Amino acid sequence: MTDPAVKQRLHDVYAMKDLVYPMGAPGEPASGLLGRAAPDLLLDRSGPGGSAVRLAALQRTGRAVLLRTPAHGEPTSAAQGWRDRVDTVTVEALPAEAAGALLIRPDGYVAWTAATGPGPLTAALHRWFGEPVPAEADEAPGLVLSRCGGGLERP
Template sequence: MFPLLIPYENERRPVAMRVLRNSETATRLLDPSEDNAAPYELFFKELMVDPSVKQRLHEVFAMKDLRYPMGGGAESGGPELLGRAAPDFTVRSSRGGTRLALLQHSGRATFVHGVNCDAETQQVRRWRDRVDIIETQTALPDGLAGMLIRPDGYIAWARNTQQACRSEELKAALHTWFGSAVRTAGADRPDAADADPVAL
């Protein structure tokens, strides 16, 4: 199996099983027949009147509670959003603003940074054929300084504003999800592999 698909397979199969379980449970709960009257009434007449239950069900069925194990998350002092779906927000530059979601329509990975770290940006440029670089003047969500977003919208690497540059960890995440870096003559020079950020 291609190396990229190994972690992806490990992620998606448990999620798919969870979706099937939730769908089966919902089908049973929504059955209004007499044989299902007790759970039907319990669910709709008692549980669903509680806003916290509604909110939790929304998160579960919209998969907003899903968090993939990326390593370095909140449990180890890292960003809370790591491994979760990237929140949509307005990315602003001197040219105006654009929703992040619109900038991800290419199906490529995205590196978004507000508090710049040259070492991190240079790392990403070595994967410029697979990763778009987006600079923003807008504060990133949840106190982030930068984040690497996979094509499926989930955050594969992140650094918050209280953390120093983490270019080596970013390099490891890039290699894990997108394979080897571009190999060109002089690619390790600071001025090599230069690429313009995505235009907003």
């Protein structure tokens, strides 16, 4: 096995990266990154104090990640209702297939790209993360892990 293409293909099959989930409209074939495992990208975060971070590091929280470039502000406002379940991160650049924004499920699969338009983002958020939090609702403290006993407690 000296052929790099064969090695990569076997790695992808073993890591289940060849698996493609139907994420678009029913009967619509997957295209680009949609429905596929997100590549572990090295991302440059925008803004003051921005630094390079791997996508895998952003996914360690077990929450969905919405990546967007500064030129794509619409996804941030559309995802506000899911701020308790989706982390929005602004990055300098994304792969061309992302078209400026990506929604990545907690399992690492791409649920939406900006190439599908802003409307389907709301549909993808509803499909994978339920109903949005009302805009007027304050963020109520939830359950947290206690550092001492490992049990759940209210802050």
